[in-house]
Every structure is written in C-alpha cells, then in structure tokens.
Amino acid sequence: MSYEQFAYLYDELMQDAPYEEWVNFVKEKSQKYQVDGKDLLDLACGTGELSVRFAKEGFSVSGVDLSADMLAVAQAKAQEQGLPIPFFEQDMASLEGHEEFDIIGIFCDSLNYLKSDADVIQTFASVYNHLKDEGIFFFDVHSTYKISEVFTKQTFADAEDQISYIWNSFPGELPNSVEHELSFFVLDEQTEKYDRFDELHYQRTYPIQQYSDWLDDAGFELLEVCADFETKEPQPNSERIFFIARKKPSL
Template structure:
C-alpha cells in the first residue's frame, strides 16, 4: 500500500469527514470517565487533521504515522497553525519509545489498515504500554456490515475539473476484508494535462466480540462500545463502531 501521492490528495478527498465530531466525542467521554490528563497520542495520525484540532483544544499531542509523506503534510499544517506537535514515523503495531500518555486515539478507521490478527493484538499491547495507569484508549473501526455490504463490489467516482478518481472495491482473501483500487487523475496546471496515480489500499475488520476479547487479553477494561457517534449499542446495520477502553491499574 502506497501513500506517496495519496498523502497530498487526502485532505481534499476527506474534506467532508466529521473531524469535529471525533473531537466532541472524545471530550464528552473524557468528562464522563473523569479523565483529567491532557497528554494524547494520536496513532495513525495521517495528515494531522485531528492532531491539530486536539492541540487547539488544549491537549498535549504527539502524532505517529507510518507514512513519511502524510507526516510531512501534518508537520506543515501544525507549523502553519503555530502549534508545536512532535510527529514520528513508526508502525503502531511496533510502537516504542514514546513514554506514557493519558489518552491514546486510533481514529478514522485506521486500525482497519492492519493486515493481520497479530498486528491488531500487538497494537493493543503497544497502546497499553504507552498509557498511564487508568489511561484511556479510543478507536473506531468499520463494521463487518460496512465492509461486506457497502464496500465490496462497489464503485465510487468523483469528477472535478482539477481532480477525478475511480474507486473500485473488491473482496479480500480473508474474511471481512476489502481491497480498494483507486485511480486518480490530477490536473497539472502548467501543462493542462492530467497525471494519473494508482493506489491499492487494503482494509480488514473483525466482530465486536473479537475486538473486545483482544482488548481484555491485552489488559484493558472495556468501558463502552457504541456506533456512528451515537450513545447506542451497535446495530446490525451500524457502519462505524467506537470502542473506549481503560488500562487496568498495575
């Protein structure tokens, strides 16, 4: 999976993403569970949209992502806002050396990009090691319904004067997995011609029960599981599942 070109198109493609909803959701839950600390590790932070928003809300944010290109965009964004956010290039399944935080977030279905069971298990273990006692882990994932019913065998398109794409989704080899084949056509304003960039993205999800079991095995207490930014239990047609888990005191 490559993010070399995608990193510089990502913000435009995601301009309608409900980033402010994520921030609101986290703040409300921190109040609910009486978390006073403000140190936040934003795993798979991408282009830093949420890192910047949390920093502007008074959190002490550290961002980690696997893509150097995504991090370059994030760093430029933080500097433009006058924010001092340290960003690090690292795999969240092999996270090390960042100290302990009050809060860890893995937002925007980033966990679904991990390719194996072990990667998810290792990520939960690494998150536990980087949380203070009673620290809180937030993450959201695509539901199995969304992967199987709303992605697989679907085609999505966008056509603008300066940017167009064709996005085809196919069933992956493993259960509840999907492969996204994306072709972007980006206008070169100097030549008036379009450059084509191709990307292959892979996502996989698991049942609520499986994520819950892995969290508990890692040493977390599950505080709540909800769906689609609503204070309700996941339903058969829920699209995005939210987990909140607390590190058990040692």
C-alpha cells in the same frame, strides 16, 4: 505522481470528513470517564488533521504514523498554525521511546489497515504499554456490515474540475476484508492535462466480540461500544464502531 503529492491530495479528498465529530466525541467521553490529564497520542495520524484539531482544543498532542510523506504534511500544517506537535515515524504495533499518555486514539478506521490478528493484538499491547494507569484508549473501525455490504463489489466515483477518482472495491482473501483499487485523475494546471495516480488499499475488520476479547486479553476494561458517533449500541446496519477502553493497572 509521488506519494508525497498524494499526501497533499489526501486532505483535498477528505475535506468533508467529520473531523469535528471525532474531536467532540473524545472530549465528551473523556469528561464522562473522568480523564484528568490531556496528554494525547494520535496513532496513525496521517496528515495530522485531527492532531491539529485536538491541539487547538487544549490537548498536549503527539502524532505517530508509518508514512514519512504524511508526516511531512502534518509537520508543515502544525508549524503553519504555530502548534508544537511532535510527530514520529513509527509502526503503531511497535511504539518505543515515548512517555505514557492519558489518552491514545486510533481514529478514522486506521486500525482496519492492519493485515493480521497478530498485528491487532500487538497494537493493543503497544497501546497498553504507553498509557498511564487508568488511561483511556479510543478507536473506531468499520463494521463487518460495512465491509461486506457497503464496500464489497461496489464502485464509487466522483468527477470534479481539479480531482476526479474511480474507486472499485473487491472481496479480500480473508473474512471481513476488502481491497480498494483507486485511480485518481489530478489536473496539472501548467499543462492543462490530468495526471493519473493508482493506489491499492487493503482493509480488514472483525466482529465486535473479537475486538472485546483482545482488549480484555491486553489488560483493558471495555467501557463502551457505540456506533456512528452516537451513544446508542451498534445496530445490524451500523457502519462505524467505536470502542472506549480503560487501562487496568498492572499488578
């Protein structure tokens, strides 16, 4: 199975993801922090599911992802719904050729796929350079608790008629990192046999204070840290941490 086929498979596997909660979160917090414009950059946009939803809510959306196959799915999805969303194949740590945006978001724990401190630091700098003064940066990450207690040394599985999977998670070599070994079994309706497709994914996170320090170093004012789509402060067992930061004007 090609990665392009996996890109279509991704939407099937993620159909229960709380996309509307991400959209509502951004809308509510943008209003709270008085963001005037609606130019939004969806970094690591994948198959464009959030990009499309933001566009339907009146945002002027652009999408960036490193995977050409994911972007092909995103472009087809936007065209099918008549949405003029431009998509670009770029690394979020080295954006170039874009106008400045009112809002930049890295959603669905995509930041956790960066492998080093330097990658995160460079991404924050890249986001800063592409935000308007006073622009807002949203991102969410897995908590250290989720990486170490929920994922590590766990096996997840699901068996459906069309798609089944086995997902094993192992500790990564670096602190607060995890390796996911995924095997998918997808029904080929012509042969009535299942094709197997294997994927290896690596994720790494950091303590909240580390992200806060990097944001400060990059020139951001940290406005809010919350967890699990709620307004309360993160708890020891919170799984998804949300950061909202404002670009300080350069001197």
